[in-house]
Amino acid sequence: MMTGKEKKTSRLEIIFTGFGGQGIILAGRILGKAAVIGDHRESTLVQAYGPEARGGACSAQVTISDRPIHYPYVRRPDVLVCMSQGGFDKFIDQMKEGGALLIDHDLVQPRGFDKRFFSIPSTRIAEELGRKMMANIIMLGFFTAITGAVSVEAARDAVTDSVPKGTEEMNAAAFNRGCDYGLAVLKGLEKKAAGRAGA
C-alpha cells in the first residue's frame, strides 16, 4: 500500500468517483493541474458522466506520469477515491491489488472490502466549514496527504487557481483541513503500529 511516506512511482492511475454536483471532475482537473503546473510532470484527465449530469454517478480518470502518456483511460486504478456508494460499488473491483482506497466516511460503506482503507468525513467537515460544496477540495487535501501523488504546495496552488474568485481562501482552508486530517490519519497508523495508540 502506498502512503505519502513512500517514493513516487513513475506512473500513477487514479479514479475519483461520486455523484454529479460533488465537484468530482473539478477535483480531477485540479489534481492534473497540480501535477503538470506545480510538479512539472505529465497528466491526463478523462471525465465520464452517468445518465444524468446532476446527481448521477460520475468519475474522473487521472493519470500522472514522468513520461508522456499515450493511453489516458484508467482501467485498473492505483488509487480509488469514492465519494458515493454507487461509485464504490461500480469501481471497487477494478482497483489494483494493493491499491489505495479513500472514501467519504459518511457516504460510503466499503462493503466486502476487507483490506485497509482511508476514510475522512469530508462532507461533514465541509458542512462545518459552512459549504457542503467544498467536500471535494477537502477530499483532495486528504488524497494529497495520504498518497503524496502530488506535492502539497502544487495541489494547494492548483486549488486556489481553479476555484471561483473570492473563494480562494475558503477553499485553501478546506484543502488544509483535508490535508491535516490525512497527516493525522497517517500519524495514527504509525503510532498504532508502534503500539502507542493512547497518551
Add this chain to the structure above:
Amino acid sequence: MTDFNIILFMCNWGPHAAYQALQDTGASIPDNVKMVRIPCTGRISKALLFKSFEMGANGVALVGCEPGSCRYGTGTANAQGHVEDTRGILELLGLGKDRLQLATFLPDESGSLLEFLKRFSREIEGMGPSPIRPATELIPVAERDRAIEEVVSAHDVYACQDCGKCSSACPLTLAGKPFSPRAIANAVIAGDIDSPSVQKDVWACLTCGLCYDRCPSAVDFSGFIRDLRDILARSGSDRHASHGEFFQSLMRTMTSRDLEVRPWQWLSSDVRTDPGSKTLFFGGCAPYFDIFFKNFLRTRTREILVDSLRLLNFFDVHPALLKEERCCGHDLLWSGDRANFLKLAQLNADAIRDKGVEEIITACPECYSTLRRDYPAHGIDLGCKITHIFDFLEQEIDKGAVGFKGLDRQLTFQDPCRLSRLENRPHLPRRLLNRVAPNSFKEMKDSGISAICCGNSAWTGCDSFSKALQVKRIRQARSTGSDLLITACPKCQIHLRCAMEDPFLGEELNMEVLDLTSLLARAIHWE
C-alpha cells in the same frame, strides 16, 4: 565568628533542660547557632520553618521531645510531618532538604544534644551559605493617598453608578459575608481607606472577576483590588495570607538569582522532552503544592503536568522544560507584592529569552494569563507565543483521526476564573469536554462566565465565608447528579478538596475530582 547562621527552634520542655545544662557547664555550643525557645515543636508550622530560610538562614533545626514524651501528646508527631513536608519543598527549591533537621532529646541527654549541634553545624558549613537573599523589602508608598487616587482613576472606579449589581453577584456577599464591592469602591473614593472594614475586605475579595462581568460601568474591580493591595501592603496593612503566608514566602525565596531550583527533578523518564525544542512547556507550582498538602489533602496536582506532557507526546511534540523555571508570580502580583512579582517575571524572562523558544505551552490558567497578559503589561517581553494546552489540543484533535474511549461517568465542570472569565474563554474547555463526554456532561447551576469561584485566590483571605461559598459550590456540583468533578486549575482542585474535608458535612460533600488534562490523557487514542 563564622558568617553562616543556624536557627534552632527548641522546645521549652525536654531538650531545653539539656541545652541549659550545656550552658551551665560552659560547653562549646557552636557560635553560629541562634536558639529560639518555643513552647512546642508541633506549633512550628511549615510557614515558620520556611520563613527562616526566606530570611536567609543557612540551616534550621527543630529540636523537641522524644516521641511519647511530648507534654501535649501530638507535638512531636506534628513536627515530624511539618519537617518532612518542608524538607521536600526545600529539595525542589534547590536548597537541599538537609538544611532542615528534626531532632529529639530527653532532658538529660545534653551530651547527645551537643554532639548533634556540632555535627549539624559542620554539615551546614560544608553545604556553604544559602543562595537565598532576603527578598525585596516592600518600599513604602511615598504619597499613599495620591497613589490610591491614581489606582481609582486607572480602573475608572469613579464610573460606578452605585447600582449594586456587583454585590448581588459577588459570591462572598451571597455567602452571607458582610462584604460589598460597591461599598469598598465607595469607601475608597470617599477617602475611607483606613476604616477597619475596608482594610480587611480588600484582602477578602477573591478577585474572581464576576462583579466586573456584571458591572454596567465596566469597573474592573478585581484589577482595582490587585493594585490597591500593593499600595496597602506597602503601607503596612496585614495581608491576611492563608497558611501563615507559606506560599508567598516560597515565591519570594525564588527571587534569589543564585538559587538553582530543581522543579522537574521528580519527573519520570517515560515522558519525552527535548532540551533543544522551540516549544517550551511551563509547568507552574503544582509540584510544590502537592508536597505541602501531601498529608492533609493528598492532592496530586502534578499529575496535570505529567498528563499534559503525555498529551503533547501523543501529538509528537517533545517540548523543552525550563530547568530554571520559577513561579510565574501570579500569587505575589495578586496578593500585594508587585515588586517581587516583577523580580520573578524578570528571572523567568532571562531564563527563557536566550533559548530561542518560539512558543510556551502551559496547562495552568494562572500561568497562562500571567505570562500572556501581566508580563507584557509590566514591560516584560518573553518574545514568544503563549498557548494554553487546551488550545493546542483543540487544534490537534480537530485535525481528525483521534477518538476518545467512552467513560462510564457523569461529569460536571468547575470553571477556572483566570481562563473562563479573565481571558473570557469559557467555551474552550467545553469544546474538549464535549469531545470526550458528549452525552454525560452536565453544567452546574452557575457556569461558564457566571461560575462561582473555587473559594480562594492567591492564598489570601480564606475564612468561614469563603468556606460557605465552597460548600454551596460543591452542592451545586453534586446536584447535577454527576460523580466526577472536572477542574482545569490545580488550585481549584486544592481549594475544593479542602472544603470536602469538612468533618461535619462529611460524605455529603464528597466527590471525585479530576483535571480535564488527565481526563483527556486517559481517554484519547488514535483511531
